[in-house]
Amino acid sequence: MESRKGITMLAATGMILGGVATTVGAEPADRPDTSAWVCERCPFADGLAGDVAAGPGYVSDDNPDFGNFAGLEEEGAFLALGADLWYRGADGRYVLVYGDRLGLDSRQLSIEGGQQGRYRLALDWKEIPWIWSDDARTFYQGAGTANQTLPAGWVTGNTADMTQLAPNLRTVNIGHQREILRLGAAFETQSPWRYRVDLEHTERQGNFVKGASFLFTGTELVAPLDQETTLVEAAVGYVRDRWQLEAAYQVSLFEANDVAVRWENPFPAFNQGTRGELSLAPDNEFHQVLLSGTWQFNRSWNLAGQVAFGRATQDEAFLAPTLNQSLAVPALPAASLDGEINTRIANVRLNGHLTDRLRGRVVVRYDERDNATPRYPVPVVVTDTFPTGTFVNKPYSYERRSVEAGLDYRLDRQVTLSASARRQTIDRDFQEVDETTTRGFSFGVRATPGERLVLRARFSRDERSNDFDPALLDPFENPGLRRFHFAEKDRDVVRVAADYAFTPRFSGGAYIEYADESYGDTLIGLSEATDRIFGVDLSARLHRNLSASAFVAWEFLEAEILGADNVVGQPWRATTDDHFLTAGFALDVRQLPGRWSHGSLRFTYAQADGEIEIEKRAEAPPFPDLQTRRFLLEADVERELSDQLSLALGYAVARAREDDFYRDGVGPDTMPNFISLGKVSPDRTVHVIRAMLRYRFQ
């Protein structure tokens, strides 16, 4: 630790010594007497202005993929409604109103008002729908609630024997709605003091999928989702020309209205395990005091930092170890966890202009998660079927320390070189690796040879070592396993990018990035990962009122995972290759002939292929490719009807297709020991039209 401190001090000393050199700054011109400056030509716009737009729209087909997050998932008519209004008074008082998609489940409404320079009040309302499926099927009575039962007359056995399964299947929509309310207030005075309070309340309601198992049998459950999160941040700041300081108190309160979901076992009950209970997310609280500040020593040097002390607590009453009354289970050692995590975080950056050509910085970060949760001997029952004894929980703590020092050197007006070195150490509890150390460096260059070309290149290398102790590895774990997040690793990244202005109106760019991770000590686990990215961008201003842009990008993510069946059994090697192609173009017309005022055309296409291969001694059938294909074409045009009225027309067509062998063809009874919800991968097209009348206030 002393060594780290020393290195940091040495680097900082170097920067300070180097920074003795003077810095530049143009002499400000003498401030004129502006008391006689009267702008009669300035079109100040006091009063109400803006526009509201409303009209009908229609969605041609049900399409959860298109409607996800957008609120256009169902076939039928909808109300397209939006507003962008503002009122400004000469005294600085103002009200801004912005509403978008107000007739849909993805509506957003923002209202802000106050007196500029003195105070500001804000209210934001936002809804975000998320849809997992509109074609899933379940047989449970009470699906989506905290208590789910089998249909009357249920016949147990393997899925093939469940004669009451098919007759009782019914469609269930799966997803949830997120509703967010934000309130904010900020006050400014002529004094250096600043005050602000922000409150955010989020409700998530709906359902989601949870796997629910008894030994090696199970089912996909539609679990209830009814959660609220409240965030509050109150801050007071003090602002001077050269330094600022803010103290903030942050609170996060999470409440779930369902603590568990219970379900009846549709499979033959082993050891009388007829009912199970899954815990849902427990209520939790987080409180944090955050100090933030900057200090500009002079024109050359500044110090910026944040220091935070937080505490997360969770004390939800424990559920019973099992609902199986036939099992003899010792009493729990406590009624609740009394969980507590103390966080201590400090991120500090010293940044300076050593000369007019040389800049330097040192960033020091400290991040501690001190898990003070008590350790309990807890009686454990495996999936409500048999007790396995008493186990003690392992409250996980870590401590991260890092330091990075970097220099940017402007060689001349066209070339800037950069270099940095970094070191990060992470200590962890209850792991076979107590400490990892990562050392890295990077070099970069930014060059502008000529007026038209900008080149950027960067190379970085990181090496991670650890103090792996085989004795701490779980005795049932393969001794060759090295978990990827603390395994020894070398990582190299190269990125080259160029932008070129072919003409003042036509420019393009290209970039290549290659990242390689090698886990040299790993015999079992993730052993290799690479990422290759290529892309081309073009943009053109074809006319004063016509602009266009296009792009295409490819990314190839590849990884190798090594394993062995049953530790000493057959070794295997798996590879995953995800290939992506994304492309798009946009055309914007500011002025069209006649009374058509403006229009736009946008197209995006996204394609992904995932290949998974596994090599074992015995021949095995290959996996099909995972595929997604999506495109979206949007066209908008607006026609002036009068000085204050216009007609906005919009059309969109979207298509989504997905091949996912994890779910395709997996009906509720496909697997003998597991009942699925039978979700079908999307393969749908949807058309959306809308016509809105826009009225402008002037």
Added chain:
Amino acid sequence: MISTSASSTRGWTAATALLLACIILGTTIPAQAEESGPGYSQYGAEQCLWCHAGAADAHLMDLFQGPHAVRGDPRSPFGAEQLQCEACHGPGGDHVGPIVAGRERPAMPAFGPNAHWTNDRQNEMCTACHLEQGHRFWDGSEHQRSDLSCADCHESHARRDPMNLASTQNPVCMDCHITQRSQAQRAYAHPVRHGEMACSDCHAAHGSVNEAMLTDLNVNQNCYTCHADKRGPHLWEHAPVAEDCTHCHQPHGSNHPGMLTRRAPLLCQSCHGRESHVGIGITGDGLPDNNPSNLLLLDSCMNCHTQVHGSNHPSGRALAR
């Protein structure tokens, strides 16, 4: 494995090299000669609009509907006794003054075609007023080091700066962050392309001392802002989850449900190779046409170990309750 003493030696060597570089480079390069600035105009904005009130500059007039032209705010460029256009564009005396026939009119020093001030200096025109907390970490930030100008992202003449709305902010960010633009189009991604989430919900574009310019102090605190249900602490923790969400999730978009970096069981087997079913290399034999297996299909490992973010159930040690 590298010993502590060896690592320390390396660290000191690097730091010493850095020290020498700082001192040598910092004291041998002469400072640029100071320049003298031009004077201000005689009549302020009135004089600017003699030329800039035509149709070609119509879009500039939106300024008078926005926050920069509020006469009632003494800090606004058009507040009482303020410098109006020159508050941001710098002294325009040369620009509005007489020129010799055939010679090009001098550009305004800041924020305009051929502006000759450095981006850092132009930005000072903004930060002189925008002292609020969001801008305090600009100096030394990635964006500052990349020589970005405030005007590269912000439209000070617009009545509503596009950076203030997610739907108009994200395309601006993605003009440069083109890898993320593609990742946002993937099948499983945060609703960035839908305009429901802004890049600034997670990243502090004006600078942050946190990794990846995050708005919160570390990755997980950032994620917990919207996903507070994952915070715990839980009785049975999944250590990598508590440490860093990005161990398993790709927040900018993925080809796999839940924005996972790869599919289970291989994702799980990157860290788990125990005896029994955990270590088995699952092949296509588990597909529906062969011997459909719940160790492979649907959510694979998570069909049973469904509580991968941690469990508070006394019997949730294997994350199955």
